[in-house]
Amino acid sequence: MRLLHSANTFNALDRYHRDWHKYTPVFSPQPAMTPQTFASSAFTRTILNHAQRSGLCQEQLLQRAGICLSLLEGQGLRVPTHLVERLLGECERLGAGAMFGCELVNGMATTSLQGLNILLDSAATLRASLACFTEFLPRVTNGVLAQLEEVDGQARLHLRGAHQLPHFFGLDAATLSLVRNISRRLGRAPGEVFAGVALAPQQAAGEWLRGVGIEVRPGSHPCLSLPLASLDEPLIGANPFLHQSILRHWQAEAAQHSRSDSLEMARHWLTAGDQPIERIAERLGYRQPSNFIRAFRKQFGITPKQFRLGL
Incomplete structure (x- = not known):
């Protein structure tokens, strides 16, 4: 099946997203x-x-x-x-x-990570690679939170749900993708890289992990453990020039999305209450309200005041 939609469906969705504020009930300021x-x-x-x-x-x-x-x-x-x-x-x-x-x-390795694997492969060390992973995973999904912890001579990469534990199908895919890719980047077998992996209830990845020599234990969420010294090992695909070039691209995109998300939040506040525009600008991190007004106009084609008056 080709993933296509009809013109009518697209037009309806486009109208909804353009005029979403018309369908949003007015609440007290939050x-x-x-x-x-x-x-x-x-x-x-x-x-x-x-x-x-x-x-x-x-x-x-x-x-x-x-x-x-x-x-x-x-x-x-x-x-x-x-x-x-x-x-x-x-x-x-x-x-x-x-x-x-x-x-x-x-x-996942070929299509789902949207070029993130190239950035991670080209880093100088595993530490730098995992730092990029935890920083930019929210660009691919913010439903899973990745945290690198260094404790008791081990590095532990935790995968937790942002609000609740994701479906075990997704957790299995994420766990095995990380195990395989980290091992590949170091040029070693998974059983030589990882000290153990904790799996959440229902996860089915244990059979594969044990088959490659990794100890598996139960946990509340997936957690990959490896010796702390592994973080400073060089990656076999390290390429400083390529890495810096891709890193700048990802950082620029992240900044652009962050600005866009904050302006969407501003539109919500303008719709849902009567906070002064100066206060909204301050809450979004703008030092000068005029900078917020310019950014809002560039994003939506009207000023915050015009947007509020048009509700």
């Missing part, structure tokens, strides 16, 4: 708004493509998960996390086996 978590459209397509290879119907999965086709076109689009979780749950309900998540790994 101090903050929890940002919506998401996964990349590329990862969602990877799930669907693997489901189709496993004999599941893409159309049925999309319908039952409530995912619109327009969310899956192009690179860099975001799919709300709860819809991706529902998609994985529907895969399970429609007959996907326990190893479904483990089998997603190849697709």
